[in-house]
Amino acid sequence: MRKAEKMRIVIACIAGALLFTIVSARLVHLHVSKHAEYSRIAAEKNTFRQVIPAKRGLILDRNGDKLAVNLPVHTVFADASHIKDAEALSELIARYLGLKQSEVSQKIGTGGKYLVLKRKVPDETVLKMQAEMSKRNLRGVYTKIDSIRAYPNNSMLGHVLGYLNHERKGVQGIERTMEKHLAGEDGFRYTERDRRGREIVLYRGQEQEAKHGKNIRLTIDMGLQAILEEEIDATYRDLKPHTVNAIMVDPKTGEILAMASRPCFDPNKPGSSDPETMKNRSIIDMVEPGSTFKIVVAAGALNEGKVDEKSSIFCENGRFFYAGRTLKDLHGHGHMNVHDILVKSSNIGCAKMALMMGGEKFHEYVRRFGFGERLGIDLPGEIPGLVHPPSRWDKLTITRMPMGHSVAVTPLQITMGMSVIANGGDLMAPQIVKSVESQDGAVERQQPKVVREVIPEKTAHFISNALSGVTQTGGTATFARVNGFNVAGKTGTAQKVSEKGGYAPGKYVVSFVGYMPAEDPRFVCLVMVDDAQISSGLNYGGLVAAPIFSRIAERSARHLDLVPTQPAIALQPDPITALFDAEEATR
Amino acid sequence: MNPALQPANPQTSNPIQAANLVKFVALAILLGAIGLAYVFVKNQQFVLAEQIRKTERQIRDVQSRNEVLVAKVTELSSRPMLQKRVSEKFIAVVAITGDKIARLTPPATAVADGVMRTAFNSESAQ
Incomplete structure (x- = not known):
């Protein structure tokens, strides 16, 4: 072989080796050095994070009735890059979704990959639409499953349940306070799509299952809630008050059995509701409680030994001049014991008991009954009310506060305060959530909680006996009686505080808070009517609120199957019902 | 001259070594079979994955339809609805x-x- 030939072979070999070395080097560069970068680009192109939505937990009443459920709906969207026959597709979509065809065509024409056509489309519509698309071989429109919250009882219990915002976060009621339990946690899955956008199951990567929300079982009994709502609805319709509140509580456990306010709203349509109607007035409204507050001073004075069961207090024949002002009773009374002071609802008798106790001690009992503090109910927005310390009182406060003036409390506080008497002296924490139940059946029960012992059982029983007298002949709330049962309670009539200061003439907040059966109370119920459109002569707690209590208690006794313990008596129709019956007859 | 070093006579000797050929053919068949099996298994995986996807979709549809029905039953058996039916005399208490x-x-x-x-x-x- 000649030298030149050998040289050419060597050069060719070197060139070949060099070429392979370059290609190999490039491959090593791509596979090793650039591995992370190209893997990321490939993953971005094909891999996507698929969200596995968690189901929101249900809200149930104490018997398992569903109060808030999830309704599956779809978000319909188009991927314009997959659409071949835009005209036919837009006609079909517009027909099923109730949109204008021009509107759909315009959206598709923008060429986007995620064009939302309509949200909250019902399941059956989507199924029909997809069937026709498949039949006509049209593609490019997809759906994403979503769900909306539905409240089957409409406005009933709306204030307690609350509602969700557009991000499916609770913004009011139980939906808000129990958000962390109800919401659950969305899962996810990394997976890849083929060129048609379908998931390639084989290439599923990291995956985390969704943690579904827990169900919340409330202490509410929908049977009692329906009774309560029907009665306050009738009151709201007939008496046209500014607001009506009613709360029913189990005094032994603090469980809220029913809670309603008027005006109310439908949580299915929060957007179209007036914000004023969305307030749960049982926990966010402050009112002067009126005479229902007299139980505090009576209990305090008895417990502190300032008076006993036989003590006689001179009630000044209805006019008590103190600190330059005259305190009056509706009817003049002479000497009365504590029992009679409560039965006759003497302002002067209560003022004198407070004077015997002194401001500091009386204030201490007001606070021990739970007034001036948040009771800690699992509902948002609860206010503490307003109880000034004795250092900020004027000379008249000590005679006005015992009859429920110069103090502002929530309807819930009044109900829980009366529960102290009903259960033998303990202030219970109001409980609205009975249990939190996981999807796997685990149940976390919420236990009744005693906040504090306010008064001993003996004092509570004495006050309870006096409160039973309130509904008997000669008491202020005879219309609160229920056939077959011993009812205990207290009326309240307070002039409404004017927005301009002072009291608004002719406007009253009337209430009755009572319990039944008095010997072994199954429920405490408050009815509060704010500014009923009725003559001042009839606008008293004993005439307006007590009959409503009576009707609620009578129907509740049937619902709870309570055993009657008292003989039947002929009950007089209350004057307001008689008034409406007479009006009805003349029409 | 050593006979082993003598060039083979094409007429008296077989240049194809059968034993080696069989080995290579068997190896090729084995590799081919492995390749085909791999393709078959991969294909099966895709088919099964597709079935999983369809089944998951069916389950989701059934669950979603069930939820719709549960919501409807709840609504129809709710107190306001029953009250309405009673007032319309569709049902009697x-x-x-x-x-x-x-x-x-x-x-x-x-x-x-x-x-x-x-x-x-x-x-x-x-």
């Missing part, structure tokens, strides 16, 4: 008379007349 109520614990009667009241529906008894 028949009061249960006291003598039809079976009690685990007999109710205590009232002291004076021994008549059951509250839970006893006097109107329907007449």
Whole structure:
């Protein structure tokens, strides 16, 4: 072989080796050095994070009735890059979704990959639409499953349940306070799509299952809630008050059995509701409680030994001049014991008991009954009310506060305060959530909680006996009686505080808070009517609120199957019902 | 001259070594079979994955339809709806008379007349 030939072979070999070395080097560069970068680009192109939505937990009443459920709906969207026959597709979509065809065509024409056509489309519509698309071989429109919250009882219990915002976060009621339990946690899955956008199951990567929300079982009994709502609805319709509140509580456990306010709203349509109607007035409204507050001073004075069961207090024949002002009773009374002071609802008798106790001690009992503090109910927005310390009182406060003036409390506080008497002296924490139940059946029960012992059982029983007298002949709330049962309670009539200061003439907040059966109370119920459109002569707690209590208690006794313990008596129709019956007859 | 170093006579010797050929053919068949099996298994995986996807979709559809039905049942059996049906006279509520109520614990009667009241529906008894 000649030298030149050998040289050419060597050069060719070197060139070949060099070429392979370059290609190999490039491959090593791509596979090793650039591995992370190209893997990321490939993953971005094909891999996507698929969200596995968690189901929101249900809200149930104490018997398992569903109060808030999830309704599956779809978000319909188009991927314009997959659409071949835009005209036919837009006609079909517009027909099923109730949109204008021009509107759909315009959206598709923008060429986007995620064009939302309509949200909250019902399941059956989507199924029909997809069937026709498949039949006509049209593609490019997809759906994403979503769900909306539905409240089957409409406005009933709306204030307690609350509602969700557009991000499916609770913004009011139980939906808000129990958000962390109800919401659950969305899962996810990394997976890849083929060129048609379908998931390639084989290439599923990291995956985390969704943690579904827990169900919340409330202490509410929908049977009692329906009774309560029907009665306050009738009151709201007939008496046209500014607001009506009613709360029913189990005094032994603090469980809220029913809670309603008027005006109310439908949580299915929060957007179209007036914000004023969305307030749960049982926990966010402050009112002067009126005479229902007299139980505090009576209990305090008895417990502190300032008076006993036989003590006689001179009630000044209805006019008590103190600190330059005259305190009056509706009817003049002479000497009365504590029992009679409560039965006759003497302002002067209560003022004198407070004077015997002194401001500091009386204030201490007001606070021990739970007034001036948040009771800690699992509902948002609860206010503490307003109880000034004795250092900020004027000379008249000590005679006005015992009859429920110069103090502002929530309807819930009044109900829980009366529960102290009903259960033998303990202030219970109001409980609205009975249990939190996981999807796997685990149940976390919420236990009744005693906040504090306010008064001993003996004092509570004495006050309870006096409160039973309130509904008997000669008491202020005879219309609160229920056939077959011993009812205990207290009326309240307070002039409404004017927005301009002072009291608004002719406007009253009337209430009755009572319990039944008095010997072994199954429920405490408050009815509060704010500014009923009725003559001042009839606008008293004993005439307006007590009959409503009576009707609620009578129907509740049937619902709870309570055993009657008292003989039947002929009950007089209350004057307001008689008034409406007479009006009805003349029409 | 060593006979082993003599060039083979094409007419008396076989240049194809059968044993080696068989080995290579067997190896090729084996590799081919492995390749085909890999393709088959991969294909099966895709088919099964597709079935999984379809089944998951069916399950999701059934669950979603079930939820729709549960919501409908809840709505139809809700108190306002039942109340509406009663007022429209689509359904009627028949009061249960006291003598039809079976009690685990007999109710205590009232002291004076021994008549059951509250839970006893006097109107329907007449």
